[in-house]
Amino acid sequence: METLKGFKLDKFPLKLEHMADLIYFDGPLLSLFENHFGENYFYCWCDVDDRYNRWFVFRVSYEQLRLYLMQQISLHDLTLNPVDGLVYCLDIDNDVQYQNVYLLRPTNLPEAYIPSTDSYYDLESELEEEEKKAIFSRVLTAANTAIYSLKKIM
Amino acid sequence: MRFKYKELISHIPNCPPSDSQCKEITAFRFVFEDLNHRNNFIPVLLINTQRINTARLKKDADKCAGYALSFFSTLENAKKRYFELKYKRGLKNIDKILGTHIAQGLIIENDGVVSKVDKQGHFNLHEFEQVDLKSQFSLIYAIVEDENNGNA
Numbered sequence: 622m623e624t625l626k627g628f629k630l631d632k633f634p635l636k637l638e639h640m641a642d643l644i645y646f647d648g649p650l651l652s653l654f655e656n657h658f659g660e661n662y663f664y665c666w667c668d669v670d671d672r673y674n675r676w677f678v679f680r681v682s683y684e685q686l687r688l689y690l691m692q693q694i695s696l697h698d699l700t701l702n703p704v705d706g707l708v709y710c711l712d713i714d715n716d717v718q719y720q721n722v723y724l725l726r727p728t729n730l731p732e733a734y735i736p737s738t739d740s741y742y743d744l745e746s747e748l749e750e751e752e753k754k755a756i757f758s759r760v761l762t763a764a765n766t767a768i769y770s771l772k773k774i775m
Numbered sequence: 776m777r778f779k780y781k782e783l784i785s786h787i788p789n790c791p792p793s794d795s796q797c798k799e800i801t802a803f804r805f806v807f808e809d810l811n812h813r814n815n816f817i818p819v820l821l822i823n824t825q826r827i828n829t830a831r832l833k834k835d836a837d838k839c840a841g842y843a844l845s846f847f848s849t850l851e852n853a854k855k856r857y858f859e860l861k862y863k864r865g866l867k868n869i870d871k872i873l874g875t876h877i878a879q880g881l882i883i884e885n886d887g888v889v890s891k892v893d894k895q896g897h898f899n900l901h902e903f904e905q906v907d908l909k910s911q912f913s914l915i916y917a918i919v920e921d922e923n924n925g926n927a
Contacts, residue, residue, distance in 0.1 A: 644864050646856065646873070647819040647845050651864070669871050696865045736865025743863065746895065 622670050623733060625710055627725025633711060635678070637662050641756055644747055651696070653686075653756070654678075659763070661686050663699065667734040673712035673720065677734060679703035679727070683763040689742050690756065696740040701727045778887070779902040780818065780842045790839035791901040795888035802846035802882050802900070803853040804912065805873040815874070816908045818842045843890070843899035844908070846882070850916060852896025853877050857918055875919045880912030 637654035640661075644651035652664040661681045668675035681689070682704050688694040700708070708730065712721040727735075744753055784790045806815040814822050820841035847853035854877065861869045882889065887902040902908070 644860070644866070646860060648841070650860065650866055650869075666866065668868050733867050735867075737862055737867065739863070740865025741863065743859075746859070747864075 622668050622673070622675060622712070623731035625721075625723045625725060625731070626729040627710065627723040630709075630722040630724055633678075633709065633719045633722045635662070635709075637678075640759070641752060643742065643756075665696070665700065665736070667710075673714055675710065675712050675734075677708045677710045677730065679708040680705050683760060683767075687760050687764075690744055690760065692741045692743065695738060696736040696742070697738045700730070700736055703727060776885070776903040779904050779906065780821070781904070783820075784839060784842050784901070787839045788835050790835065791843070791888045791899075792836070792839070792890055795890045795899075795901065797884040797888055798882075799884060800848070800882050800889055800898075802848070802880055802898075803850050803915075804844065804846050804878050804880075805853065805857065805918075806876050806878045806912070806914070807874040808876050808914065808917070810878070810909055810912070810914065812874075815878075816844060816912075818844055840899055843901045846898055846900060848892050848896045848898065850877060850879065854916070854918070856895055856897065870919060875917065876914045877916040877918060878912040879915045880908065882908075882911075886911075 635656060637656055640653040640655050642649040642652045643663075649664070650666045654662045654664055656662065661683065662678055663681055664676050664678050666674060666676050677700070679700065680703055681699055685694060685699055685702075685704070689696070689699060706726070707724055708727050710721075710723040710725060710730075711719050714720055748756070778784060778791070804816075806812065818841060820838070847856065857869070857873065857877075860866050860873075882900060885903065886906045886908065887900050890899040892898045
């Protein structure tokens, strides 16, 4: 595994719930999670060794999620521009325990972990019909909530 | 015939899926160059370092698939999925889990039950006990070599 240049944390500070797998082959490779405020986080698989699978985790806005699903922004750009300006890097062992938790600037991610520049999504090839509906509904609900809130204060 | 991982799948409803069948099919699988590599013909849920996600695996169908072996129906489908994951989705280290080569072999009726081939040309095999696919498969394509030659 690559050496990480970042701040080592005692534990992963976020409580996130799995929402969907956006890229999957023999297991998840890119998953969407949410926190209790309904904010989106991406878990992106990036490395493995004999003990751990390594993932990096970062927050994405609903607008970023929509643009990613619509092939208008790449995973490369999302990774380098997370909402919080930082990414977490985690080594997850076979018992799904989080070890080696780091907080780092996205530009400090090893080159091999940063998705290639043209890493655009393709809903049609990655998701089944039901999964597509569920994720669209999530994005649509967020958009409608935002519009409703704005209308109330106008 | 008894399934190879019977004790692990017997409590999963509809596993293997009821529309799976015993049949002869030419199959293509991602492997590491050394055909004896421990992960080459092991279902993903039995690989030492599992890339699992507990939430996803609460779904019976996914858990069931985790005890099957992944194959593609053609070499082109296998190459397409590999390059899609590595370049179009941007997962640069994907060869560390999938392998570096593609092996071809013939799955026969006595090997297990095969799922329906999906839109990406992918299907699963739930093996019967005593089956050793390693001896039925041979390397036919070096993905990494081809990438280095600029053919990705």
